[in-house]
Every structure is written in C-alpha cells, then in structure tokens.
Amino acid sequence: MGSIAEGAAPAQDLRFCRSADGTRLAWATHGSGPPLVIASCWLSHLQYDWQSPVWRHFLESLGHIATTIRYDERGFGLSDWEVDDFGYESRLRDLETVLDQQPHEQFALMGMSAGAPLAIGYAARHPERVSRLILYAPIGSGCFAKSDDQDAETALLAIIKTGWARKEPIFRRVFTSVLIPDATEEQMSWLDELQRMSTSPENAMASRLARADVDVSGLLSQVRAPTLVLHARDDRAANFAWGRRLSAGIPDARLVCLDSKNHILLGDEPAWPVWLREVTEFLEPERSTHSAAAGNGHAAEALAVSGREEEILGLAAQGLDNAQIAEALVLSVRTVERHLQNVYAKAGVSGRAARTAVVARYLAHH
Incomplete structure (x- = not known):
C-alpha cells in the first residue's frame, strides 16, 4: 500500500487562528495573483495534500492563477481534532474567522464538495466580500454518497467506526472507490491513507451525521456573485442533480458538465484541462484587475x-x-x-x- 511520505512541498505560508468557540484552525496561502479562498471538502490536510497524486495538481495549478487561501475544517487536518460541534453554523463561523485574517476586502470563493454549502452561506451573508463564486462537485444537502436507505447509511457509519483508523485500508477503500472510481492503484492508496491522516473515526462519524441535516436550498436566491458550477456527470459521491439544482437556483450561475465519474478530478483524465480552463477564464476579470493594480500601485x-x-x-x-x-x-x-x-x-x-x-x-x- 502507498503511504504519505515526507517530501519537499512548494512554499506555503501556514498559520493558525481561533474560531469563536476557541477551536484552533489551520490555514495557508500559496501562489500569486488575485485572492481565491477555498472552502474544501472534509478530506483535507494542508501539509500532506502537497504530496498527494490526487490533490497536488489542483494546488499547483491554482497557485499559478491566484493567491490561494486554504484551511482545514474543524476536526480535520492540522486544525483541532478535539471538537464537539460540527454543526453548519459553527463551520460557517470558522470560515468567517479565517477570512477575517485576510487583508483582502474582496476575493473569489470556491466551495468544493461539502464545502459548497459553506461557500453559498458565506456568499449570501457577505455579498460585499465575494466577487466571484465557484462551486465544484457541490453537495447542497446532506453529505457525500448519502444514502436514503437507512440500512445502507447505518452500514457506512459502521464501516467508519470499524475501519477508519486501521492500518489496513480495506474499509477506507469503500469511500475511496466512491470518490475516485477511475483512479490507479497508486492514487487510491494515497487517498486511503489520507483519510486516516486527516481525522479520527469519531470525527468522521460526527461530521457525517451533522452534515446530514444541512440544506442551503433557501439561500440560493440570495447569492449575488457571478457563479460557476462545475460537476462531473457521473459523480458517484455527489449526484449531478445537485449541480443542476444549484446552478438553476443561483441568479447569475453557469453550469459546466464534466465528462467523468470521479468526485475529485485526476490530473491525467480529459475532464481536468476542461476544469482548469473554465476556472482560469472565469477568474480572468479578477486577474486583469489585479495585474493593473500591481502595475500602477507603486507609480501612482x-x-x-x-x-x-x-x-x-x-x-x-x-x-x-x-x-x-x-x-x-x-x-x-x-x-x-x-x-x-x-x-x-x-x-x-x-x-x-x-x-x-x-x-x-x-x-x-x-
């Protein structure tokens, strides 16, 4: 089985802050250009993601087009694991806390997967700060791969409880196969291990249960920022119907359908350059404004x-x-x-x- 090894990662500025309830949150910046804030999925680790063949191409590419700001959610990655409250409002306050640390009055905001409801909530609550909104593989309600079959849902929770922390990846492979079904064995092994590195079984279960009650459908009409929604047609973790629903409910939104089964696009699949081109073009107005300001700032x-x-x-x-x-x-x-x-x-x-x-x-x- 592959493992997450130590290696030289591109320079990132790693910092910590505390949310309203005292939870320590880890956040980091890398790259250059206009600011882009990422509300990521639950599966993240600010340090180890750089060594991942599943995530690294996202980080490197985004750093070329924007000053990329990421954070680990409460209970995950480098943020505090000793957490009692995984509720939506607490998670949204965490995002507000991280953004209060930033020097930027406005920024583009990207909500990935289960981070999409947070991005939507923040954009609705703080329209003056969000210049553009990107939703990638969004989940507008519940959690990834949520089943309406209670027996199936109980079985998934049992898998988390029983096998999440084990060295052998057999139980975690269930989730990996949902997230990246077309991955190589190397890529799957890395994601198997990242799950174990990212959080505890208790946090994975508590977070999943808390997210089951989340539904931001009522906030969609309040989003004022131009919005780009990118969603794989055959995504097994987040039904494509959510991409359609969100893009239809947000006033100034455009939906891009990606030809993939993967919830996390892999760097060697045809859908990846489409994703990158769409994001780059969508952020071009921000990049142009930023370049003009940088060119004139010192001379003015x-x-x-x-x-x-x-x-x-x-x-x-x-x-x-x-x-x-x-x-x-x-x-x-x-x-x-x-x-x-x-x-x-x-x-x-x-x-x-x-x-x-x-x-x-x-x-x-x-």
Whole structure:
C-alpha cells in the first residue's frame, strides 16, 4: 500500500487562528495573483495534500492563477481534532474567522464538495466580500454518497467506526472507490491513507451525521456573485442533480458538465484541462484587475483607497491606534486591521514600517 511520505512541498505560508468557540484552525496561502479562498471538502490536510497524486495538481495549478487561501475544517487536518460541534453554523463561523485574517476586502470563493454549502452561506451573508463564486462537485444537502436507505447509511457509519483508523485500508477503500472510481492503484492508496491522516473515526462519524441535516436550498436566491458550477456527470459521491439544482437556483450561475465519474478530478483524465480552463477564464476579470493594480500601485502618487480606508488612514494620521480607531468608527479592531492590511497590500508595503509608510503617503496628498 502507498503511504504519505515526507517530501519537499512548494512554499506555503501556514498559520493558525481561533474560531469563536476557541477551536484552533489551520490555514495557508500559496501562489500569486488575485485572492481565491477555498472552502474544501472534509478530506483535507494542508501539509500532506502537497504530496498527494490526487490533490497536488489542483494546488499547483491554482497557485499559478491566484493567491490561494486554504484551511482545514474543524476536526480535520492540522486544525483541532478535539471538537464537539460540527454543526453548519459553527463551520460557517470558522470560515468567517479565517477570512477575517485576510487583508483582502474582496476575493473569489470556491466551495468544493461539502464545502459548497459553506461557500453559498458565506456568499449570501457577505455579498460585499465575494466577487466571484465557484462551486465544484457541490453537495447542497446532506453529505457525500448519502444514502436514503437507512440500512445502507447505518452500514457506512459502521464501516467508519470499524475501519477508519486501521492500518489496513480495506474499509477506507469503500469511500475511496466512491470518490475516485477511475483512479490507479497508486492514487487510491494515497487517498486511503489520507483519510486516516486527516481525522479520527469519531470525527468522521460526527461530521457525517451533522452534515446530514444541512440544506442551503433557501439561500440560493440570495447569492449575488457571478457563479460557476462545475460537476462531473457521473459523480458517484455527489449526484449531478445537485449541480443542476444549484446552478438553476443561483441568479447569475453557469453550469459546466464534466465528462467523468470521479468526485475529485485526476490530473491525467480529459475532464481536468476542461476544469482548469473554465476556472482560469472565469477568474480572468479578477486577474486583469489585479495585474493593473500591481502595475500602477507603486507609480501612482496617491493611494486608491475606499471611503472607509480613507477614514481609517485619517485617524491613524492623527496618531490613534487601532483600538481607538475602532471605537471612533464603531468597528471591531479586527475590521480595522483588515482594512489597514488591504491598504498595505495596495501600497506594496509590509512589515513594521508599513503603517508609517501609508500614513506618510496619505498625508502627502491631504
């Protein structure tokens, strides 16, 4: 059986934060270009995904077209495993927490598999921040490979309980065969092992039970961002009907049907370049805007800031610290910090001198 080996991974900036209930969340960034946030499926590990023949082509390709921001959900990967609450609202607050760490006012958001309901919920709740929405192999209700047959569902839970943590992959292979039925033995072995590395049997069971009650159908009409839905026609883990339903319910959505049986597209199958081309073209307006800003940012004499950013800079120029600015504008300190980080990014400055630099630049033009 293949195993996940240590190896040199492309540079990523790995960090941690804590959600509202104290759960430690791991998140990472890599690549360059406009920001793209990924609400991933439950099966992820920020470190080991880089060595995976199942996931690595996604990470490398996305890093070429965007500054890619990923995180491990609560109970999985490098995030805390000691978790009691896998409910939808807690998971959505986790996503909000990770995004509050980012310096970007707006970003594209990709919801993969069971991450799609989170992406939809966030886009509906924070339309001002999501510039574009991508849903890949989306599950709008329940969990992957959900069965309406209670006996079958009970059997799947028993498989998780009995075989998830065992060294032998025979039980985990049931799920692997659903997720990537056309994979090679090497690819299947890697995904077998990734399941064991990503979480505990208890978390896998609790998460599956919690997701069975999730249904975001009522939120679809509230999504305002242009949306791209990509779904394999014969996906065995997420029925293609969900792709049709979501794309029909979201006002500005387009559905791309992929010719595959795999829930996770493999790098050597014909559907993969189609997926990559569609995503690249969909993000092109973001890439063009980002390139123009990067080209002009350093040459421009005055910073192109929003009204709120100008208010914050004005108060910073008066000598107020972040807490005082937050109090004056009735904002949270974290929101003030996010706006300042966005200004630093626009100015192309970082480090301890960033605040001084942008304040000086602001004063020079006021």
